[in-house]
Amino acid sequence: MGGILRLATHDAMSYSKYENNGGMDGCLQFDDIVNRGLEKYRDLLQPVYEHYSSLMSRADFWALASLAVIEAAGGPRIPFQWGRVDAAHCPEDGGRLPDPTKGHGHVMKLFTRLGFTAEEAVALMGAHTIEGLGWLSEA
Ligand code: HEM
Known part of the structure; x- marks a missing residue:
């Protein structure tokens, strides 16, 4: 579940x-x-997406899959909005995604570029708690 959420987030974080x-x-x-x-x-996700590719873009499908993950993990049901347009190439993404070796300044610069406040950044970083769920249920 975490991997699907991270896929959608990385698509979004190049904004x-x-x-x-x-x-x-x-x-x-x-x-x-x-x-x-x-x-x-x-x-x-690709074989599942192929069933719906006439209905929605890949970007919409990744977004929808991440909403399903959030709900399945016990989070809220977030309303889905359509209309993302796919790109075959995304050269502008280069250098825009977070580098985990960097610190607070880098993180805040990234979230500001995305249009978020510090408070919203903290809430979004809470998504990382999903990573341990599988491990906890095995313990
Ligand atoms: C400055 C921002 C961020 C940094 C530096 C960062 C960094 C990382 C790193 C290093 C990992 C581990 C990757 C691996 O296992 O190889 C990770 C995983 C993950 N990230 Fe982030 N992340 C950021 C923002 C976000 C945001 C905004 C979300 C969602 C709202 C998110 C969701 C996730 C999820 C769900 C995982 C777990 C993936 C899994 O279980 O395989 N991340 N992140």
Whole structure:
């Protein structure tokens, strides 16, 4: 579940409010180290997406899948909005995704570029608590 949520988030986190581009377009630079491991979740969703590809874009499907994950993990039911447009290439994504080796300044610059406040950034970073759920249920 965490991997699907992370896939959708990485698609979204390339948005720039300054340049008004990037964001959810069903396109990720999978060879970029910051996206390491996410091909697995793209490939997991792809056969399911193919059933619905005449109805919605890949970006909409990834967004919808992440809402399903949030709900299945015990989170709220978040209303879904359609209309994201897919891109075959996303060169503007380069350098926009978070580098986990950097600190607070880097994180705040990223969330400000996305249009979020510090408070909203803290709430969104709470998504990382999902990572331990599988491990906890096995313990
Ligand atoms: C500055 C921002 C962020 C940084 C530096 C960051 C960094 C990371 C790192 C290093 C991982 C582990 C990746 C791995 O297992 O190889 C991770 C996982 C994850 N991230 Fe983030 N992240 C950020 C923002 C977000 C946001 C905004 C969300 C969602 C709202 C999110 C959702 C997740 C989820 C769900 C996982 C777990 C994936 C899994 O279980 O495989 N992240 N993140």
